Amino acid sequence: MEKFTQLTGIAAPLPLVNVDTDMIIPKQFLKTIKRTGLGVNLFDEMRYDDQGNEIPDFVLNQPAYREASILVAGDNFGCGSSREHAPWALEDFGIRSVISTSFADIFYNNCFKNGILPIVLPEAERDMVMADAEKGANARVEIDLEAQTITLSDGTEITFEIDPFRKHCLLNGLDDIGLTMEKVDAISAFEAKAGESRPWV
Template sequence: MEKFNRLTGVAAPLAVVNVDTDMIIPKDYLKTIKRTGLGKGLFAEARYLDDGSENPDFVLNKPAYRNAQILVAGDNFGCGSSREHAPWALLDFGIRCVISTSFADIFYNNCFKNGILPIVVTQDELDKLMDDARRGANATVSVDLEAQEIRGPDGGVVRFDIDPFRKHCLLNGLDDIALTLEKADAISTYETRAAENRAWL
């Protein structure tokens, strides 16, 4: 998993509440268990018209936001089914951070396991960040995980809380497998001892 320390980039405004995982990645894209290639399906029903062409009105299709790495979204982001393809699609598109007033629990947990930083802010803070994001490519936002700060283009600072363990994992790029491998010596010692004590197995 890629480490997350500081991220400075364009923030795309998605002022929609209750964005569910089916909107993030429609069911048609769930036939794969690969984490790559899903970016093309991100928000597919909103990004594309019936003929397959891009919807020019959708935020991520606008020139200023095509390379957005931060998403500023409405309340209750990631609700609905528990599909892990949702954070996979965001990450494959290039989104490393989502900012909202609240997240569905399973989606929130899946973000951390895939190297995405979900940040919870107050409604007033979200309104300010949404306003910053609406300025387009000329207004970049910086997210500093170590300092737990979001800096807007005008120098305004929003501080955010995060669980210390999750922060540690993101800063060091540790997913569940990497966390297990940190205990590789202890696991090997246990397996050796177990084999000696239960040779009949």
């Protein structure tokens, strides 16, 4: 998993509440178990019409936000089913952080397992980031995970909270497998000792 330390990029405003995982990546794209290739179908039903043409009004189709790496969203982002394909699609598109006032628990946890930083802010501060994002591509937002700060284009700094363990995992690029591999020496020693004490196993 790619480490997350600092991120400076374009923030795309998506001021919709209750964006569920089927809106993020519709069910017909869940046939794959690959983590790549889903970005083109991110928000598919909002990005494209029935003929597959881009809908110009959708934020990620607008020239200013095609290279967005941060998404600023409404309340309760990622609700609905528990599909891990949702953070896969966001990450494959290039979104490395989502900022909202609240997230669905399973989606929130899945983000950390896939190298995406979900940031929870009070409504007033989220609205400040949303307003900055609405300025377009010239308004670059900087996120510093170590310092736990968001710096807006005008220099305004906002702090955010994050669980220390999750912060450690993102800073070091550790998913569940990576965490296990950190203990590989202890695991090997345990297995060797167990083999000696219980050779019949």
